[in-house]
Amino acid sequence: MQSNEITKENINKLVVTFYTKVLKDEKISPFFIEKLGADMKSEIWQKHITLLTNFWFTISFGRGEYNGSPFAPHMQISGLDRESFERWLKLFFEALDKIYVEDIALKFKERASIIASNFMRNLSI
Numbered sequence: 001m002q003s004n005e006i007t008k009e010n011i012n013k014l015v016v017t018f019y020t021k022v023l024k025d026e027k028i029s030p031f032f033i034e035k036l037g038a039d040m041k042s043e044i045w046q047k048h049i050t051l052l053t054n055f056w057f058t059i060s061f062g063r064g065e066y067n068g069s070p071f072a073p074h075m076q077i078s079g080l081d082r083e084s085f086e087r088w089l090k091l092f093f094e095a096l097d098k099i100y101v102e103d104i105a106l107k108f109k110e111r112a113s114i115i116a117s118n119f120m121r122n123l124s125i
């Protein structure tokens, strides 16, 4: 059953579902494995999952525990191209469709697409 409300618990489920897909993806898994390793159960991955859960919670509710600089780490990743961002969005959309009813999924998709466009513009790709 897809959720028709946004909670911290289901955002966490979204983030875990998304990264499970990412780590199986030939094109974009290497970027994540290089920085965070291949084991989602590791401490570094658990921290990343909590960080991203807080990030999406803060975006959704306009308040929350994320107060970082979302773009900054992406400047340190070499080889990022438009195709990688398209794949990132495709996997994120698939995860959203699994977790949320259509109108909630759509709102996240709009936010993610805008952020991805901003990142690509900042990276000049």
Ligand code: HEM
Binding pocket: 028, 031, 032, 035, 036, 051, 052, 055, 068, 069, 070, 071, 073, 074, 077, 080, 084, 085, 088, 111, 112, 115, 116, 119
């Ligand atoms: C192909 C596209 C992308 C790749 C390969 C990628 C990869 C990564 C990696 C490896 C990190 C961890 C960096 C580190 O800890 O050193 C990271 C952090 C992060 N990413 Fe991405 N990312 C992509 C796109 C996006 C998009 C589109 C968003 C948002 C919609 C996003 C949001 C974030 C956030 C919020 C962080 C944490 C920033 C912080 O440290 O505060 N990423 N990303």
